[in-house]
Amino acid sequence: MLRKEIEAILEDDFINFLKQNNLLEKFQNKEIECSLCNTPITLDNIFAIYFDQSFKFCCNDFSCAEKFNQRENR
Numbered sequence: 001m002l003r004k005e006i007e008a009i010l011e012d013d014f015i016n017f018l019k020q021n022n023l024l025e026k027f028q029n030k031e032i033e034c035s036l037c038n039t040p041i042t043l044d045n046i047f048a049i050y051f052d053q054s055f056k057f058c059c060n061d062f063s064c065a066e067k068f069n070q071r072e073n074r
């Protein structure tokens with residue numbers, strides 16, 4: 001599962017992922033936001049990446065992480 005791989009994501013992997021998906025510029029412009037709270041995603045707060053029609057990102061805010069986990073366990 002993609003999520004399992006992403007949980008232990010390394011910064012380099014994340015940057016490569018962004019490059020491969022043409023998202024690096026968006027990321028650098030802080031245009032990539034947590035899909036739950038709309039906080040700009042940074043290397044410090046990235047919690048998870050998932051795919052739902054397009055790539056979605058979840059920050060490591062406690063309430064977002066909890067909602068994300070509930071969503072996954074549905």
Ligand SMILES: [Zn+2]
Nearest residue numbers: 034037059064
């Ligand atoms: Zn969030």
